[in-house]
Amino acid sequence: MNFILDYYNYWIVVFLMMAGFYIVISANNLVKKIVGLNIFQTSVFMLYISMGKVSGGTAPILVEGVTQYSNPLPHVLILTAIVVGVATTAVGLSLIVRIKRAYGTVEENEFENKDDAI
Amino acid sequence: MVEQHLSVLPILLPLLAAPIAIIIGRSYLSWMVATIASAGAFIFSWQLLLAALSEGVISYAVGGWPPPWGIELRVDAANAFVLLAVSSVSTLVLLYARDSIQKEIDQSQHALFYTAHLLCLAGLSGILLTGDAFNLFVFLEISSLATYTLVSLASDRRCLTAAFRYLVMGTIGATFILIGVGMLYMKTGTLNMLDLAERIHVYDSSRTINTGLAFIMVGVSIKLALFPLHAWLPPAYTHAPSAVTAFLASTATKVAVYVMIRFIFTIFGAEHVFHEMGMDIILMVLAIVAIFKCSYMATVQSNVKTVLAYSSVAQIGYMVLGISLVSVTGLMAGMIHIFNHALMKGALFMAVGAVFYRVGSVDIKAFNGLGRQMPLTMAAFTLAGLSIIGVPLTVGFISKWYLVTAALEQDQWVLAGLVLLGSLLAVVYIGRILEAAYFQKLPDNVDASKIKEVPLLMLIPMWILVLANIYFGIETSITTEAAGSAAEWLFQHTRLPEVAQ
Amino acid sequence: MLLLDIISSILLIAGVFFGLSGAIGLFKFPDFFTRVHAASVTDSIAAILIIGGLLLQTSFDLNTAKLLFILLFLMITSPTASHALAKSARHGGLLTLAENKVKKQEHTSHG
């Protein structure tokens, strides 16, 4: 039981990652691909935040009378990573808008047929 | 003053120039800014290489915080050597781009092009110089985002789908690296590479560390387009503007190869990765398959840029093959090839871009009869092509020579034979293009008077690279010394498998 | 102090009760407009009660101000959102249950 409690968080996070990853590689629609990418990345963020948690600790903002804080370093890393994620999303979505204008569709198999290979 | 900050300046210069270039907004001025910044970065990286060769390691604590608490920039012969290749090619490409992008990119987007180029350069330099695993991820993303932008700037609509595919694959790769770094951090509690290397050995048999290693290797393999994860590369290189392809082909994947070397040798230790995990076999097999499969693919394409793109994937196979031999000579061959391949692919793509500039197409048929119309461009193409094949007196020969030597050191005769066989395929795909250029006639419907040499500003950088191909092919001491000491340095600071010694 | 705690508990529990009933209404009510009604009315009252309950636990510092700000914010945005949503649904052509019945009857009587 302890074993499960110790790893429950990680396992669910792995499941979420894989759900996102599956959407990315299986979706035919480009917007859905980007949604999947976001889910994938957000789940990775949860992995990081999970490892920073200290049971019985509190948020790493100094208050009187508290000595046990959670680890601030993963938080910093993930703040950066979230920004990276939204930057990628924005560029990806604008690519989709352009693709729609150029091809008239955002379904991968449809625009693949409209050009010769490569 | 300058000497003290030498390690941060190659990153800082393009990083500062990028916002300035976009504020200026005018094509000509932002080109000046970009070129000056890139040239400055080149000069600093040259000094940095000299300093690294004499001093060994230069550590720079950003923010004044000592590592592992702060972020450290750590320069040794290996990354200074690659940085030199990156910044020199970047400067030459920027010189070349001035005229080249006139035909390929809309006037209003020139400033954006230079900004993105500078951002990409800054990102690549950051990847090379940083000594922090997470900081590497951040710079990786800067360079990737800039790259997606650069690829999508072309006027052909297919560049959009190529860029999108690149974006999805690249982001998956980066996220895999993020997962891997997270697992390392989880076990060791640090992100500094040196500190990681020291603390990681306690956990050699840990399943978490090994999974982290696997994820980092897969992520980096996507970024460096190792077979079978190379699907994004040919379309991206084919449809990007010529100047962009010339820059990316000679730098982006090379930097990823460097990242792989850094993770294997500095962080995990060659002993662990190769001996205990058996990664050398995997890498070797993938490298050989890449060399043959992609060289073959290159021989059947009709678009010359695609031919060269597949050739790039094959050439990456040679670099990875060098790494997988796990010997100083093998690693040195890989490092030399990083530098040399930058020289030859840069020149080749510049020549192809020049053809596009005049003819407006890069189909192999468009090359018909160009040997007479554009003699200088095609001569450059020929020489660089010979270099890819590995003809003596060119840099390509040097790379192959050391690679074969490394294989023979371990009595791997078959491997040496395969390397030479791969070169034969290169003869085929380069030969097809040369045949078209020199032995075919210019089609009748083309006005011969319009097809003439490209402007001088395009020819000069191209020929600088071509001459460098020959110069470094004859005067080998500089590259071999730098790459050799880089390889030796890496090997001294890693735990070795007993077999290779 | 104890008295404040008791009042606060009562407010909180009442708030939760309204919240739950609203959630059930979201499933139980027959058409969209009644469901909006269930959701939005309970949203407002639950927010007032719960935040009111929490207010009693603060010691009149920055947190009190922030709670009041949240309350104000929710009081403004939540009904606005519901109103705009219902209006948009109306413009989009969504009918109430009664109207649907009428329409159906007309349809059958004509046909």
Added chain:
Amino acid sequence: MAEIIDLVLLAMLALTALRVIFLKDLFAVVMLFGIYSFLSALIFVNLDAVDVAFTEAAVGAGISTVLMLGTLALTGRKEKPSKHSSFLPLVVVFVTGAALIYGTLDMPPFGHPDNPVHEHVAPRYIEESPKEVGLPNMVTSVLASYRGFDTLGETVVVFSAAVGVIALLGVRRKEEGETPESGLKEHHVLRVVAKLLIPLVILFALYVQFHGDFGPGGGFQAGVIAAAAFILYALVYGLPHSFAVIGPRFLQILAPIGVLLYAGVGLFSMYKGGQFLDYNMLAEDPIAGQHYGIIIIELGVGITVFAVMLSIFYAFASQAERSNVQ
């Protein structure tokens, strides 16, 4: 208690993710993605990562969702059924997932205070940063000072995103801006309420910007919230009105200025004889120097993020509006 909440939230997340896989209506997918972001932000709060939660809520549920909706408005709502075989993706996902699960088996147990992550580098941040940097919020100290170079990189990433989006979608010039009155003009209540809220939101953004040293928040979050205020304005009153307040050209200048401000602090500290971004050199007293440095770089981050987020929104909204007119 925290564990139970964590459990329930994770279960909800798993449900949402599963639902997203099978939904074909992309509008619903985007809505559920918004919920997914909200939920993950809740988990971040629950795991003590308040700054991260702040950012995830503002960025993931806010900006990303708005951008996705903008894209959907242009590309259509329905995902077409595909003839792709889903076998290969499934295999890849199972292999990757199995590798990850294998990797979790040796992971340090969740939440134990003697895990390596809590014993090596981090203790210095927790114990020394209030003295060395002088801020109660350790996340801000680490973000802005110890790992300031990362944050500079982060700002540059945002800036490159703006470069990418502007290169792809372009900036609309004022001349062609003769689109008819747009926005939600039917919704009178909304218009009044929005007018009431926007100043409050901007005030809140300023609070987040300058209170980030003491509580959750900082330049990045403040930039996003300020941009959200203008996005609200543009959504309700239409782009032309919003352009009249802050034009896209102006934003294009503003974004690089933030980056330059950040890097400028670093250059100044080099000039003063320290390393790049060494705030100790900025004043006689190192703590004061740290304080100046952090305030200025946070301002730089805030300016860039604000300008970039808003100009990205402008780019998408212009596209949508243009297609609507046609």
Added chain:
Amino acid sequence: MTPVLAAVCIAILIVMGIALARACTSPTVYDRILGVNMFGTKTVLFIAASGFLMGRPDFLDIAIVYALINFIGMVAVLRFFEYTAPIE
């Protein structure tokens, strides 16, 4: 006081779950939006309540952001329906 707060938190979680179920399975698009909106407002309350439960009520800022983003999301959705027909 803590048991009451804990019960309140759990109850709000349940409401959130119901709203989520509504958002996942809904007859019309508007119901979906309604579910999402209700989910949003309940999260605001949840953060406020759990802040008091955990003893760190100074994180109410996050609740404010949630309320704000929730509202903007709603407006964006309404705006979105100006472009596409909501009912299929």
